[in-house]
Amino acid sequence: MEQPKNMTSLIMIFGATGDLAVRKLFPSLYRLFQKGKLDKFAVIGVARRPLTTEEFQNSVKDSVLTALGKKENIDEFISHFYYQSHDVADSGSYQNLKNLAQQIDDQYDLEGNRIFYLAMAPEFFGPIALHLKSDGLTDVKGYKRLVIEKPFGHDLESAKVLNTQIRQAFSESEVYRIDHYLGKEMVRNIEVIRFANAIFEPLWNNRYISNIQITSSEVLGVEERGRYYETSGALRDMVQNHIMQMVALLAMEPPIKLTTDEVRSEKVRVFRSLRMIKGETINKYFVRGQYGAGLIDEQQVPEYRAEPMVDKESNTETFVAGKIMIDNFRWAGVPFYIRTGKRMTTKSTKIVVQFKDIPMNLYYQPEKLLNPNLLVIHIQPEEGITLHLNAKKAGGHLDAQEVKLSFANTGIHAMNTPEGYEKLLYDCMRGDATNFTHWDEVAYSWAFVDNISEVWEKTKAEDYPNYESGSMGPKAADELLEKDGFFWWPVTDLDVDICK
Ligand SMILES: NC(=O)C1=CN([C@@H]2O[C@H](COP(=O)(O)OP(=O)(O)OC[C@H]3O[C@@H](n4cnc5c(N)ncnc54)[C@H](OP(=O)(O)O)[C@@H]3O)[C@@H](O)[C@H]2O)C=CC1
Numbered sequence: 001m002e003q004p005k006n007m008t009s010l011i012m013i014f015g016a017t018g019d020l021a022v023r024k025l026f027p028s029l030y031r032l033f034q035k036g037k038l039d040k041f042a043v044i045g046v047a048r049r050p051l052t053t054e055e056f057q058n059s060v061k062d063s064v065l066t067a068l069g070k071k072e073n074i075d076e077f078i079s080h081f082y083y084q085s086h087d088v089a090d091s092g093s094y095q096n097l098k099n100l101a102q103q104i105d106d107q108y109d110l111e112g113n114r115i116f117y118l119a120m121a122p123e124f125f126g127p128i129a130l131h132l133k134s135d136g137l138t139d140v141k142g143y144k145r146l147v148i149e150k151p152f153g154h155d156l157e158s159a160k161v162l163n164t165q166i167r168q169a170f171s172e173s174e175v176y177r178i179d180h181y182l183g184k185e186m187v188r189n190i191e192v193i194r195f196a197n198a199i200f201e202p203l204w205n206n207r208y209i210s211n212i213q214i215t216s217s218e219v220l221g222v223e224e225r226g227r228y229y230e231t232s233g234a235l236r237d238m239v240q241n242h243i244m245q246m247v248a249l250l251a252m253e254p255p256i257k258l259t260t261d262e263v264r265s266e267k268v269r270v271f272r273s274l275r276m277i278k279g280e281t282i283n284k285y286f287v288r289g290q291y292g293a294g295l296i297d298e299q300q301v302p303e304y305r306a307e308p309m310v311d312k313e314s315n316t317e318t319f320v321a322g323k324i325m326i327d328n329f330r331w332a333g334v335p336f337y338i339r340t341g342k343r344m345t346t347k348s349t350k351i352v353v354q355f356k357d358i359p360m361n362l363y364y365q366p367e368k369l370l371n372p373n374l375l376v377i378h379i380q381p382e383e384g385i386t387l388h389l390n391a392k393k394a395g396g397h398l399d400a401q402e403v404k405l406s407f408a409n410t411g412i413h414a415m416n417t418p419e420g421y422e423k424l425l426y427d428c429m430r431g432d433a434t435n436f437t438h439w440d441e442v443a444y445s446w447a448f449v450d451n452i453s454e455v456w457e458k459t460k461a462e463d464y465p466n467y468e469s470g471s472m473g474p475k476a477a478d479e480l481l482e483k484d485g486f487f488w489w490p491v492t493d494l495d496v497d498i499c500k
């Protein structure tokens with residue numbers, strides 16, 4: 001990891017009038033500014049539409065005040081923002097940008113440090129990176145970093161093409177591929193929970209863990225993103241990136257040191273150990289679903305196929321459940337069950353680590369099994385951990401009952417829990433790429449997911465829509481676990497006890 005010297009940079013945001021910039025990036029930059037984490041900085045917003053710098057500054061102000069939910073004087077902050085109307089395919093635009101960048105660099109003494117943040121549609125990623133080099137924007141005396149949004153390609157082949165393009169302009173260590181789940185507080189906490197607790201690390205293997213479940217459910221449907229989602233589906237949209245990253249963090253070996261290279265290389269070793277499933281076998285390991293109409297918050301919502309810009313006979317999955325096997329010494333035989341989908345019962349991301357049963361039950365009704373010990377990592381909306389144990393019922397004889405030990409981040413600490421994007425921007429500015437995905441991670445996870453999407457694209461799902469909006473997905477997702485003798489732990493019943 002490059003050690004932070006200072007937080008001085010010129011940040012160019014391509015796509016500065018877009019949804020991501022407005023909802024996430026500007027408010028995150030403001031929070032860094034407010035906390036005094038930015039030394040010398042300026043931002044050039046780049047987009048197609050003609051805007052004056054003053055108009056742009058006003059839109060940044062609106063975005064920040066909306067996110068803050070209150071009035072505040074942020075004039076000093078927005079005075080650091082500049083705007084250029086830009087045609088991403090035109091060298092002339094890049095020449096103008098280069099001149100503007102040089103002028104702002106001199107004005108703010110930014111030491112030639114540049115961050116290029118590509119918050120635009122993915123088809124522009126490669127061409128912009130190439131132009132940045134060919135038009136001289138990357139010829140700087142300071143550092144240059146490229147932050148690139150998802151999706152990083154559509155499959156392994158297209159990801160390779162994109163990677164080749166961007167690597168012509170930036171070295172691997174200068175590329176910051178965003179996975180916003182790696183900015184989430186409790187995703188970052190997985191490593192700490194595992195590697196800083198003597199009570200977990202010795203048990204973190206196939207001798208003591210029976211299965212691990214990762215659920216990332218959403219209540220929202222596809223909304224206005226039908227055009228993109230039709231080419232993506234839940235497998236590419238959520239599994240290839242966010243879910244696979246969580247699997248890697250849960251399964252990796254302890255890194256020798258907490259450096260970027262060591263952490264990433266341990267994650268890559270997990271991806272290399274994935275059991276590659278192909279062809280017919282896919283259906284034994286993975287289940288797909290598409291939402292039908294249903295009730296969400298007592299409101300009737302339409303089926304996926306009736307959403308804007310969605311094919312009336314769409315074969316796109318809005319739900320995936322799967323069993324991932326990691327064929328290495330630590331994890332042989334332990335299923336990692338994953339599920340994610342839109343229009344489900346609740347918005348929740350949770351990890352449940354289910355420990356193996358003890359050999360026999362001495363307490364309560366000995367013929368019955370005790371509740372297994374569970375470690376639940378609550379990623380969102382609540383943040384925390386809960387350990388499910390068995391203990392003696394107060395006043396009873398030797399009857400055992402389930403007790404929960406909870407830690408909730410939503411207490412005092414949560415007041416300052418920073419947004420994922422804030423943390424990721426901060427990491428990028430100080431040159432820490434640990435929580436960004438290395439190309440090898442991207443390539444291995446695409447190779448895994450491509451095997452599944454190839455089969456699903458070739459075979460039409462005859463049973464779509466196969467789950468009701470407002471449910472937890474198709475029946476086949478439950479059967480996937482039932483045939484192994486498990487069941488999905490219901491995410492709503494596992495809520496952490498919030499200490500306010
Ligand atoms: N929105 C989100 O929450 C998330 C977005 N992402 C990713 O971030 C990226 C951006 O998404 P989002 O902000 O939603 O997209 P939007 O469609 O809201 O914004 C697109 C931006 O690109 C600009 N643009 C489009 N075409 C051109 C062009 N030819 N030349 C110059 N600028 C152009 C637009 O400028 P203008 O308005 O002037 O046309 C606008 O600023 C995508 O890759 C998306 O997958 C990832 C995770 C979450």
Ligand SMILES: O=C1O[C@H](COP(=O)(O)O)[C@@H](O)[C@H](O)[C@H]1O
Pocket residue numbers: 218237238349
């Ligand atoms: O990357 C994406 O993530 C969101 C879910 O993110 P979360 O932080 O709200 O859990 C998902 O809605 C979107 O489809 C996907 O592109």
